[in-house]
Amino acid sequence: MRLSQLCTHTMKEPPKGEVSRNARLLTQAGYVSRLMAGVYSYLPLGLRTLNKIETIIREEMNALGGQEVLMPALQPRENWETTGRWDKVDVLYKLGSGPIEKPEDYNLALGPTHEEIVTPLIANFVHSYRDLPVAVYQLQTKFRNEPRPKSGLLRGREFRMKDLYSFHADQNDLDSFYERSIQAYHSVYRRCGIGDKTLLTYASGGIFSKYSHEFQTLTPHGEDTVYRIAGTSIAINKEIIGDQEALREIIPNYQTGDEDRLEELKAIEVGNIFKLGSRFTEAFRSSFADKTGSQGKIVMGCYGMGPSRIMGTIVECLSDDKGLVWPEEIAPYTLGLLNLKHDDAETKRFCDALYEKLSSANVDVLYDDRSESAGVKFADMDLLGLPWQLIVGPRSFEQGLVELKCRATDKRATLAVDEVFEKLRNGNITL
Numbered sequence: 317m318r319l320s321q322l323c324t325h326t327m328k329e330p331p332k333g334e335v336s337r338n339a340r341l342l343t344q345a346g347y348v349s350r351l352m353a354g355v356y357s358y359l360p361l362g363l364r365t366l367n368k369i370e371t372i373i374r375e376e377m378n379a380l381g382g383q384e385v386l387m388p389a390l391q392p393r394e395n396w397e398t399t400g401r402w403d404k405v406d407v408l409y410k411l412g413s414g415p416i417e418k419p420e421d422y423n424l425a426l427g428p429t430h431e432e433i434v435t436p437l438i439a440n441f442v443h444s445y446r447d448l449p450v451a452v453y454q455l456q457t458k459f460r461n462e463p464r465p466k467s468g469l470l471r472g473r474e475f476r477m478k479d480l481y482s483f484h485a486d487q488n489d490l491d492s493f494y495e496r497s498i499q500a501y502h503s504v505y506r507r508c509g510i511g512d513k514t515l516l517t518y519a520s521g522g523i524f525s526k527y528s529h530e531f532q533t534l535t536p537h538g539e540d541t542v543y544r545i546a547g548t549s550i551a552i553n554k555e556i557i558g559d560q561e562a563l564r565e566i567i568p569n570y571q572t573g574d575e576d577r578l579e580e581l582k583a584i585e586v587g588n589i590f591k592l593g594s595r596f597t598e599a600f601r602s603s604f605a606d607k608t609g610s611q612g613k614i615v616m617g618c619y620g621m622g623p624s625r626i627m628g629t630i631v632e633c634l635s636d637d638k639g640l641v642w643p644e645e646i647a648p649y650t651l652g653l654l655n656l657k658h659d660d661a662e663t664k665r666f667c668d669a670l671y672e673k674l675s676s677a678n679v680d681v682l683y684d685d686r687s688e689s690a691g692v693k694f695a696d697m698d699l700l701g702l703p704w705q706l707i708v709g710p711r712s713f714e715q716g717l718v719e720l721k722c723r724a725t726d727k728r729a730t731l732a733v734d735e736v737f738e739k740l741r742n743g744n745i746t747l
């Protein structure tokens with residue numbers, strides 16, 4: 317992609333009216349644009365990154381055995397009344413397909429989550445134990461009327477979610493799938509570059525299990541508070557910190573009063589998994605014929621993860637005072653090519669040829685071919701946060717030398733063009 321053709325521009329200053337670091341930087345760099353509080357457009361660079369995050373999630377959910385579906389965002393009131401949640405979920409957006417005069421006229425909801433849809437949908441295909449287990453997931457836009465949508469992509473009123481639902485013949489089968497899902501979640505966060513900061517966090521469960529689990533990414537800008545067990549990557553959330561019995565159960569050799577083994581930290585919840593038991597399958601009167609021929613209860617698990625919140629979290633965790641810093645697997649482009657002598661015909665020809673050659677070697681290149689000063693190009697490329705920069709200056713055309721810079725570490729090396737390709741051929745670039 318040539319930067320001169322990109323439909324967005326960077327801004328000199330962060331936007332007024334955004335307080336969160338992720339929204340300020342992503343807007344300044346032209347990745348997203350706010351329509352209203354908690355509602356954003358994804359522009360070409362931002363959408364490339366969001367899509368890459370969703371591709372990672374898709375790969376890991378497929379590997380876990382999930383089958384991808386896409387369910388409607390527009391949902392009938394009836395399903396929400398069946399589970400008793402029409403009046404309980406306070407962030408539910410309600411709509412009417414006709415004029416609204418009184419609350420009863422609302423007959424539709426915009427999906428904040430999909431238990432009400434997926435349960436009857438899948439249970440309809442489950443007749444006997446042979447039809448179980450089954451897991452389906454989707455990557456979809458969700459709607460929640462969040463009261464304080466001031467944190468950019470971290471808390472949208474319209475946002476992206478991956479939600480997976482698993483259906484099992486018994487609790488043991490649910491338990492083993494649940495354990496495997498934890499590993500799949502860790503793989504996603506590792507590939508997104510926040511694996512080392514993301515803690516498996518015990519949260520309160522419900523009627524069907526004692527605990528649920530959150531995945532919490534440590535950052536001082538997080539809205540949540542977690543308590544890390546010293547020397548581990550496991551934490552406990554605020555809800556259960558006062559429960560001595562739970563602490564004894566979760567923490568090895570825990571004694572009452574051992575609170576100094578818990579470190580209080582700020583974090584962002586990037587995933588949440590939950591054993592639902594038969595809460596929803598009972599509401600929809602779904603069952604199956606077990607091995608003996610009698611009717612069994614289908615037990616469920618739900619597994620949520622927020623791709624758009626992950627994108628915001630990466631910005632909160634990895635960006636620096638010059639701008640964004642993307643891990644290689646989710647950067648919109650791998651390499652930025654900077655022509656510092658755009659007014660020189662020979663250098664321009666050299667750069668154009670290099671751009672073609674890199675593109676045909678399947679490197680995702682963003683080529684700054686604009687007539688801007690070197691200072692503007694350096695600042696913009698740092699703001700955009702691509703992992704690698706290839707800088708073509710006065711010596712390039714005459715001596716065939718270019719500078720390769722790593723955005724995250726600021727390490728640089730002067731290389732012959734062939735050496736750059738040597739590094740690319742070996743798969744990943746290292747300096």
Ligand code: ATP
Binds near residue numbers: 429476586622
């Ligand atoms: P929170 O406690 O932060 O409001 P939640 O517990 O209500 O979130 P879940 O219903 O568990 O969220 O949703 C699954 C995942 O979807 C969350 O772990 C998070 O990554 C993401 N998510 C939830 N709400 C939002 C939101 N408003 N904006 C962006 N992502 C969200």
Ligand code: MG
Binds near residue numbers: 530587
């Ligand atoms: Mg949650």
